[in-house]
Each structure stands twice: as C-alpha cells, then as structure tokens.
Amino acid sequence: MAKRKPQLNAQGPRIDRQAIWETLRDMHAKGLAIATVDVSLLMPDAVSQGRVRDYLNGLEKGGYLARLDVPRKSGEPVQFKLEKDVGVEAPRVRKDGSTPTGGLGREQMWRTLKIIGDCTSRELADAATTPKVEIAETTANEYLRFLAAAEYVAIVRPGSPGVLTRYRLVSTRWTGPRAPMIQRTKQLYDPNTGQVVYVRVTKTEGGEP
DNA sequence: TTCTCTTCAATTGCACTTGC
C-alpha cells in the first residue's frame, strides 16, 4: 500500500470538508441537486469523489442531507438536498452520522473562557465540564499555559503555594469561535487564523537528538 | 458508481514524574 499523505489539519472539520460544505451550501443556494461527482468537480481544489462521498454519507446519516427520491438510470449518481443548514461552519460527522466527541473539551474550555473572562485552571475545568464531557484540571491547566504563552490569556495573579495561577482572556486576542489547538509537536495552532501562534521549545531541541 | 473493509498518521485528554 502506498504511503498516505500526512494530515496537516487533522482536528475538527478538515479544510477539505469545510470546502465541501461550502460547496454544498452554494449549490443549495442555487437550487441545484447535490451529487458526489458534481461537488467534486465544483471544488476549488481537487478533492477525490471518495472523500466527498464519505462526507455526504455522514451528513445524510446525521440528518444534514436528504437523499432525493428521483428515478435514476443505471450508473447515475445519488442526488441529495440540503436538509439542515447549520451555517458556514462545516458540521463534524462520522461516517455513521454521529458527532465525534474528540476536541469537545477544548472547544468548551475556549467558549467558557470567553464567557467567564478570568479564572484558574480549576475554575475553568469546573465551568467547562458538562454531563457529556468532563474536563480534568490538568487538561485545563495545560491549555491555559499554552494560551498564556501565546498571549491569548494574561496572567492576572501568578501562582504560589496554596494559590492557583489566575488567567484572564485578552479580548483583542479572541480570533474566532474555533478553539486554538495544542498540536502533537507542542505548538499552538489557531484554526481561526490558520497560524501557529506559539511553539514550545524543549530542552533537547536544537541539540543532538 | 457505490459500498465496505482496512490501514495509518495525527490529536485529544489524562496520568504520571520531576523540580521548585
């Protein structure tokens, strides 16, 4: 089997999926029926029909698309119509139509931070925890430290024995609704701007491996 | 053309360790 291309935008709706969704909405606005091959051809960048089909199937099972009940000749593609338009943000769906839970915690922390303004890691973990997704204090702490390093949050009161560090969201650094993500390479990537806003430099980096 | 199965790289969330 040939090596797969690395995923450069692996979390949340991939860039391709976002483009597919935008194409779907565009076709819907023009009153066009949605077919895999048509979406693939209309995409600004080449996206395989297989990937478009996978996403369309997921959207159909998730209730975002409805299959058109029109008679088809042999070999003609299945046609869909947009059933549920949730805005410009591409819905995250699995192949079976369910919503993936991965990344929910981070998104909740980001939204909670916007609402409560300033907090400690413990307060953020508590506030962002829901019955569906529990946020550990260590997770909130790690996220806040990266946001602070990228100057998305300011340290209001440094931590000391018995006192947790208190952070405050810098309002001018609110770049959008999509939560900045800590990537495997320990860098903070902002999907709203598409930029890496902070890279953690480790002790071993720069020297011999 | 469509569906299903499979593989794989990447992220998330958390536990754990270390140093202060």
Add this chain to the structure above:
DNA sequence: GCAAGTGCAATTGAAGAGAA
C-alpha cells in the same frame, strides 16, 4: 501544592483496495 514536562491509550478522519 503548584508548574512544567513527558508518555500513552483511545479516537479520529483520510485514503487505498477490492467487491458488488
């Protein structure tokens, strides 16, 4: 007790391959 750093299992979407 807190901050910082590391490692890992679970989960995800992308994509190849083959069958219907």
